[in-house]
Amino acid sequence: MKKLTGLIIFILIVTTVSALLFFYGRGYRIDFDDKQFKPTGVLTITSKPTNAKVFINNEEKGNTNMDLSNLSPGKYTLTITKDGYSTWEKEILIKKEEVNEIEVTLFPRTPSLTSITFTGVNEVAISPDGKKVVFLVQEKGQQGIWSLDLSRNTIPIFTSQALNKLISDSEKIKYSAAKLQISPDSKRVLIEIPGDTQAYFLLDLDSQNNSPNPLFIEEFQKTQDDWAKESLGEINSKIKGLGQEAILGAAGLSNITFSPDGNRFVGKNKNSNFAVFDSKPGPVPNTKEQIYTLPKANKYVWFSDSKHLIGTKGENIFIVDVDGQNIVSIYSGAFDSKVISPWLDGSKILILANFNSALNKLANFYAIELR
Incomplete structure (x- = not known):
């Protein structure tokens, strides 16, 4: 009998400990005030740059990157700060038994400006994938069509690999006077050279183009039509791929x-307001699709991390979260609003400006x- 009683007690202890460990692993903790075993959540915070201060409901908790455990389910105000950088703040929802991951990017309050070209830039076209910027140069010795590679994170100069001359002006053809259109797959550029005798060419974006064959006007127009249909088809296909909510959005x-x-x-909607459809809302994961209205702006361009947008309003450029929160001004002054594009690594933003007209x-x- 004693052996049986001991075995039963042992089984009960093992079962109880196993249950406690199971619930502990799920985030349950003992609330000594209420004398109850309550569920909690974990908040994992990472930031770029790191070593930023973390505040929960105005109470400092430490520096990033960090984990905060034993948080009761509910809403909290999370604030991330770092000297010299913008402050990030948002109301977040902590869910029980879940690891709630927050990824924050802080932007410098006074970013520096670096010159890339000195020759003057004429027409500009940005590839749909955001990797290449094609532009015209008419400066003596540099005349022709050039491309800038935004996938390379170094500041380019005319002797660097980030800048590639697609074609040079010839005695007969002034390519540097062309109109530009880049293909939906970002691999080719269609050019139209105006004048008494118009000329049309199709150039490769990844290499130099020596003596390209001219296109007939019918070929040029068909290429334009085909690209327009392809672009529209890709957009519609992507929308359908995100589901019914995206189609409605x-x-x-x-x-x-x-x-x-x-x-x-x-x-842009009929009221000229910009709206974002987000199939994977952040920073809180596992949230239903959302539609956000963005702050008033003239234009929005996607930032490279897909979690922010670059907006323009008058002579100001700003960055904002996809949900329209945390607006950060990064530039104020004259610029061409048609030419704004981030480097693929998010380290820089390309603009076109004339500071001494x-x-x-x-x-x-x-x-x-x-950065």
């Missing part, structure tokens, strides 16, 4: 562009340094 929006990861799109007739490329 896209209704009534124009000029739709997708984030680099394909999980979100932004467009009295001396320079043409604008040049500059990089807004974010």
Whole structure:
């Protein structure tokens, strides 16, 4: 009998300990005030740059990157700060028995500006994948069509691999006067050279183009039509791929562009307001699809991390979270609003500006340094 009683006690102890360990692993903790075993959540916070201060409901908790455990389910105000950088703040929802991951990017308050070109830039076209910027140069000795590679994180100069001359002006053909259109797959550029005798060419974006064969006008027009249909088809296919909520969210929006990861799109509604459809809302995971209205702006361009957008309003450029929160001004001054594009690694933003129009007739490329 004693052996049986001991065995039963042993089994009960093992079962109880196993249950406690199971619930502990799920985030349950003892509330000594209420004398109850309550569920909690874990908050994992990472930031770029790291070593930023973390505040929960205005109470400092430490520096990133860090984990905060034993948080009761509910809403909290999370604030991330670092000297010299923008402050990030948002109300977050902690869910029981879950690890709630927050990824935050802080942007410098006073980013520096670096010159990229000095020759003057004429026409500009940005590839749909955001990797290449094609532009015209008419400066003596550099005349022709050039491309800038935004997938290389170094500041380019005219002797660097980030800048590639696609074709040089010839005695007969002034390529540096062309109109540019880049293919939906970002591999080719269609050019139209105006004049008494118009000329049309199709160039490769990844290499130099020596003596390209001209296109007939019918070929040029067919290529334009085919590319327009292909672009529209890709957008519609991506929208359908995100499900019925995305189809409903896209209704009534124009000029739709997708984030680099394909999980979100932004467009302009009939009231000229910009809206974002987010199939994977952040920073809290496992949340239903959301539609956000963005702050008033003239234009929005996706930032490379797909979690932010670059907006322009008047002579200001700012970065904002996809949900419209945490607006950070990064530039104020004259610029060409048609030419704004981030480097793929998020380190810089390309702009076109002319800071001395009295001396320079043409604008040049500059990089807004974010890190």
